[in-house]
Amino acid sequence: MAHKRPNFFYHLHPPTLPEREARFGYTFGLGGISLLLFLVLGVTGVLEMFIYVPTLTDAAESVRQITYLAPFGWLLRNMHYWAGQMMVGVVILHMARVVLSGGYKGRRFNWLIGMALLALTLLLDFTGYVLRWDQDTAWALVTGTNLVNTIPGIGPALYRVLVGGQAVGQATLLRFYAWHVIGLALVAAVFSGWHSFRVRRDGGISHAEPAGGPTPRAGREELVRTESIAALLTLAALVGLSIFVNAPLGPAANLTVPVAEARAPWFFLWVQELLRSAPAFLAGVLVPLAVFTLLSVLPYVLDRRETGIGEWFNRPGRLAQGLFLAIVIAVSALTARGLLR
Amino acid sequence: MSARRNLILAAAAILLAAVLLAAWEHQVGQPPVKMIIPTLTNRPELCLTCHDGIEEISASHPVAAFGCTTCHGGDGMALDADLAHAGMHGGRNPADLAVVGVACGGANCHSGDPAAGRDHIQRVDRSIQATYAGAIAQVRHAFGAQPDLTAHMGVHAVQDDQVVSPDAVPSLTAFAPSATDPQPVQQFSVNCLNCHLWAQPAAKPYFYRSTGCATCHALYDNDGLYKGGDPTISHTEPGHASAHHLTTAVPYTQCDHCHNRGNYNLPHMAFVERTDLAPAPAAETEDATARRLAEYYQPIGQFTRCEWELDCVDCHTAREAMGDGDIYSSQADAQYIQCRTCHGTLTEPPKLAAITDPNDVALRQAQVNGHYILQVGDQVVVTDRGEKLGQVRWSGDHLVQTMKATGQTYSVPLVQGSACQQKPDEQASRYCHACHDHELQAP
Numbered sequence: 001m002a003h004k005r006p007n008f009f010y011h012l013h014p015p016t017l018p019e020r021e022a023r024f025g026y027t028f029g030l031g032g033i034s035l036l037l038f039l040v041l042g043v044t045g046v047l048e049m050f051i052y053v054p055t056l057t058d059a060a061e062s063v064r065q066i067t068y069l070a071p072f073g074w075l076l077r078n079m080h081y082w083a084g085q086m087m088v089g090v091v092i093l094h095m096a097r098v099v100l101s102g103g104y105k106g107r108r109f110n111w112l113i114g115m116a117l118l119a120l121t122l123l124l125d126f127t128g129y130v131l132r133w134d135q136d137t138a139w140a141l142v143t144g145t146n147l148v149n150t151i152p153g154i155g156p157a158l159y160r161v162l163v164g165g166q167a168v169g170q171a172t173l174l175r176f177y178a179w180h181v182i183g184l185a186l187v188a189a190v191f192s193g194w195h196s197f198r199v200r201r202d203g204g205i206s207h208a209e210p211a212g213g214p215t216p217r218a219g220r221e222e223l224v225r226t227e228s229i230a231a232l233l234t235l236a237a238l239v240g241l242s243i244f245v246n247a248p249l250g251p252a253a254n255l256t257v258p259v260a261e262a263r264a265p266w267f268f269l270w271v272q273e274l275l276r277s278a279p280a281f282l283a284g285v286l287v288p289l290a291v292f293t294l295l296s297v298l299p300y301v302l303d304r305r306e307t308g309i310g311e312w313f314n315r316p317g318r319l320a321q322g323l324f325l326a327i328v329i330a331v332s333a334l335t336a337r338g339l340l341r
Numbered sequence: 342m343s344a345r346r347n348l349i350l351a352a353a354a355i356l357l358a359a360v361l362l363a364a365w366e367h368q369v370g371q372p373p374v375k376m377i378i379p380t381l382t383n384r385p386e387l388c389l390t391c392h393d394g395i396e397e398i399s400a401s402h403p404v405a406a407f408g409c410t411t412c413h414g415g416d417g418m419a420l421d422a423d424l425a426h427a428g429m430h431g432g433r434n435p436a437d438l439a440v441v442g443v444a445c446g447g448a449n450c451h452s453g454d455p456a457a458g459r460d461h462i463q464r465v466d467r468s469i470q471a472t473y474a475g476a477i478a479q480v481r482h483a484f485g486a487q488p489d490l491t492a493h494m495g496v497h498a499v500q501d502d503q504v505v506s507p508d509a510v511p512s513l514t515a516f517a518p519s520a521t522d523p524q525p526v527q528q529f530s531v532n533c534l535n536c537h538l539w540a541q542p543a544a545k546p547y548f549y550r551s552t553g554c555a556t557c558h559a560l561y562d563n564d565g566l567y568k569g570g571d572p573t574i575s576h577t578e579p580g581h582a583s584a585h586h587l588t589t590a591v592p593y594t595q596c597d598h599c600h601n602r603g604n605y606n607l608p609h610m611a612f613v614e615r616t617d618l619a620p621a622p623a624a625e626t627e628d629a630t631a632r633r634l635a636e637y638y639q640p641i642g643q644f645t646r647c648e649w650e651l652d653c654v655d656c657h658t659a660r661e662a663m664g665d666g667d668i669y670s671s672q673a674d675a676q677y678i679q680c681r682t683c684h685g686t687l688t689e690p691p692k693l694a695a696i697t698d699p700n701d702v703a704l705r706q707a708q709v710n711g712h713y714i715l716q717v718g719d720q721v722v723v724t725d726r727g728e729k730l731g732q733v734r735w736s737g738d739h740l741v742q743t744m745k746a747t748g749q750t751y752s753v754p755l756v757q758g759s760a761c762q763q764k765p766d767e768q769a770s771r772y773c774h775a776c777h778d779h780e781l782q783a784p
Contacts (some may be wrong), residue, residue: 038778061384064418068387069374212383232353239360243367251416251427 012196013220014204021310022218023225026101029230030094031199036231040238041124044080045181052131052176056170058131060252067249075239081247081285082238084125088267090328091121092235092328095295099324102308102317103206104299110198113191115296120188122267127180129265132289133173138253139262141176142168150156168255207307269338270331291327298324368429374420374725386410386417394570399587401709414442426465436554438471438539461663465554467499468664473537475671477516480533483607484523492670496537502670508674509667522702528610535612538598547618549580550598556688557662558587560595563636566706587757589710591655592746596653597636615652643774645680648734650744659706665726682724682775683733683740684756687763691755693735694723703731712748 020026051070051156053062066073095114098104104111130141145168148159176273199205209215264272274283310313313321358379375389388409389395397404402412410417412435419425431437435444437652446452446462453459469475472495481487481494495513504511518530532539542550550567562568563694565579574581586588618636647656654662661676669675685691696703696719707715713732720735732752733742742752756763763772 005440013555047383061418064416065385068418068420069376069385072364075368097553222343222346225350229350229353232350232357236357236360239357243360243364246421249419249424251424290559 005341010220010237012200013223014200015217015220016205017218018207019216019218019225021205024230026310028093028097029203030090030097031196032227033230034087034090034094035192035196035232036234037083037238038188040083040235041080041087042185042189044076044083045185047076048080049181052177052309054128054131054173056133056173056253056255059131059173059281062097063132063134067247071122075242078242078247080128080243082245085266086238087121088125091118096324096328097263098206099298099317100321101206101310101312102314103310104305105206105303105306105309105317106196107202107206108299109249110195110202111299112296113195113198115192115292117188117195119292123183124180124188125267126182126265127176127184130173132249133178133253134247135249135253135257135259136250136263137254137265138168139259140264141172142255144263144264145172146266149279150281151285152168153282167172206309208311264338266335266339270334273334273338279339291331295324295327343433349352359611361782369488377404377408379404379411380406382408382411384408384410388415388417388419391422391425391573392571395423395574395720396569396571396573396585398585399709400711402587410521411498414444433553434551434553434559434647436551436558438466440709441553451554455666457700458705460666461554463661464664466664467501467666467668468538468662469664469672470556471538472496472499472500472513472668473516473534474510474513474668475673476533477529478670480529480610481522484525486518486522490670492668495668496534496539499668501666502669505665506667506669506674508667511668513582513668525607525610531603532610533612537541538557542598544580546579546620548598550595551582555582555587557591557595560584560586560588560591561598577760590712590746591652591654593633593637593652600653601637629783641719643778645774647778647780649779651742651751652744654745655732655742658730660726660728676727679768680770681756681768683722683730683753686756686765686768688757688762688765691733691740692723692725692755693720694729695720696729696731701729707731710745712745713743 008229048066051062051066051073053059063077068074070076095118095324098111098114126144128135131137145163147160149155151158160166162172162175163169164175207215263269271284271288274287277283277288302323303317303320305316308316344414370727371506372390375393376384376385376387377389378385386408389404391594392409398412399603404662408417413429414435415429416425418593431436431440435441435545441453449624449678451459452462453474465471472492474495475547477496478487481488487493492510492513494516496516498513498515501509502511509546515528516534518527520527535543539555540711541552544563547563549560549561549563551561559582561581562583566583567574567576567581567583569584571585574585579593588630601615604613606613609706637649638646644681656678657676659677661678664675664765676693681691683691696715696717701717701719703721704715704717707713713734715731715734719731722730722733722740732741732745735741740755742751742753743749746750
């Protein structure tokens with residue numbers, strides 16, 4: 001009997017994963033759930049592309065065609081919307097788990113890939129938000145792109161590249177569409193693969209090497225079962241939410257009639273709150289970039305010891321954990337203030 | 342341990358299956374979508390999914406051509422009521438004067454070329470029914486707030502760049518009484534500014550009506566109830582037109598919703614409603630003629646037979662009711678049809694004019710009305726101001742009047758050759774009323 005080469009599925013579920021860290025109660029499956037949501041977004045997004053028309057005259061109408069006319073279009077759009085929202089939350093929780101349990105120790109580069117994926121997730125969500133093309137999202141786009149104009153030197157040039165002209169219009173919608181469905185999505189897909197590959201290459205889920213004796217290993221069957229439960233529950237939650245709560249949809253965008261206040265999508269509300277009390281360049285560009293940079297260098301600067309892997313609130317990582325939580329609390333507080341307005 | 346996990350796995354699978362089944366049920370339970378693609382817009386609309394069975398608004402505005410959003414605005418592709426109705430022109434009534442320019446206006450629609458008589462919106466906006474300038478001028482004059490009877494104010498400011506009539510004024514400012522105005526003028530502004538085309542009607546039987554153009558052209562029953570086929574419009578909540586329908590075949594009952602509802606008590610600056618009307622729905626069951634007499638009759642009025650039997654619009658023309666473009670200071674300046682317009686005088690027959698132009702407004706009016714037929718070559722009565730009364734046609738040996746609301750025909754008797762003893766200098770209608778008085782016997 002010829003030797004059977006292990007297939008890709010086997011490769012992703014190696015028999016070498018430590019039992020303790022493979023438990024659901026350690027990772028909460030957050031990385032896997034993010035990946036699942038990303039796949040759902042890809043599938044539902046491609047299906048939406050069969051109807052969506054990225055033009056000023058037809059965008060809002062085609063969204064309505066998806067929502068009200070196409071069979072199961074409402075489910076498709078709701079799932080795409082809610083998967084997008086859930087993904088932002090799950091990705092941030094995934095980050096929190098990694099920081100708080102020292103998961104990046106010994107594999108800090110993958111943290112940087114993860115940061116890129118966070119940025120891509122937020123940009124994908126924002127570009128998707130724009131494509132809805134109702135009054136709120138179109139004017140949020142105007143506000144958001146105007147921030148680029150505040151960057152000294154390259155700002156105006158960058159703005160023109162971004163919106164495709166002197167002002168938000170047809171070219172902007174087309175560009176944001178292209179970024180959403182290909183530009184960002186493709187990069188995010190490659191980075192997701194790279195991120196997963198790095199996890200596998202770095203020896204599976206991060207774990208401490210036990211002091212003595214062989215590490216108890218998790219069986220492949222056990223891994224698949226855990227993954228399946230997480231995936232099934234995630235999908236059930238997603239579809240359930242999509243049945244009962246419709247994705248928002250407002251009056252079609254009219255670029256000649258400004259709204260009283262364009263509301264940023266919820267994950268950028270904290271920036272909008274900052275903009276209320278600080279100059280646009282500082283609050284809208286510098287602070288978000290500083291937060292992003294700070295998070296990126298966190299494991300390199302504040303948590304350089306290799307001890308405490310897989311250990312919740314490990315002592316060497318306290319400073320990094322504290323800073324991370326402080327940022328999370330500050331951003332959450334600002335977001336809450338924005339939501340309560 | 343493993344058995345428990347398998348159980349959780351199975352439960353999760355069942356949960357997902359149940360949720361997917363619920364999604365399926367949700368899709369299957371959706372009412373069938375009814376989509377139209379109006380030929381004028383070529384954009385699909387889903388409004389009829391919910392408003393399934395609503396009446397065609399009029400033969401001139403077929404839904405197959407106009408759809409719903411051309412006039413109503415809103416979001417025709419949304420099936421969520423809030424979203425679908427967001428941005429509608431004037432809520433339920435796109436013909437409200439505040440929005441009519443957007444909803445009904447346009448060069449090819451109702452704010453077009455004045456020469457072709459397509460400037461309805463501009464004319465109505467300056468008409469005495471929309472400005473209420475006459476009443477305001479009268480009251481301000483009577484109580485010393487202005488020295489003359491010329492109108493200076495309307496319920497809204499309006500302007501006329503091309504004054505034609507010597508009686509007309511070029512503009513009106515918005516009437517807003519100041520604290521220094523006499524008390525009755527202030528009271529008037531509080532109590533009496535409720536019967537013009539901008540004003541909301543009183544919400545009670547007989548008074549129910551719409552605003553703007555729909556005040557006259559959307560017929561309301563006395564009980565204010567909708568009797569049509571749209572399942573989303575309440576059939577029990579008063580305050581709706583009887584049908585989703587616009588018409589120029591306007592019966593006297595429609596005019597009655599404002600006119601003939603009572604009298605003004607000037608010393609108290611109050612409106613005194615008629616007390617002799619039966620509750621609206623009961624009257625519907627009575628004999629139509631008796632009901633008509635009861636609803637129209639007012640003890641102080643003198644009425645000729647035509648006023649008993651014809652409808653208001655059979656004599657009063659579009660330009661009287663909707664304005665001729667000028668801003669007048671009183672109803673008397675705007676309203677000019679007299680008995681002699683159709684009946685002539687002892688010395689002169691009524692003036693006739695032939696329809697020669699196939700684009701004549703009178704032809705369009707006849708077509709829109711639908712109850713009378715008019716053709717190029719016909720001879721019709723023409724008024725002092727040049728309006729052709731297409732419904733009063735010369736048959737060859739006598740005048741035939743067709744009622745606009747019912748299509749019933751009358752032979753119009755002429756003064757010339759009759760036993761009438763009118764004096765040549767007494768040609769106003771009030772002199773005719775003195776003899777041709779069909780007032781009911783006092784009960």
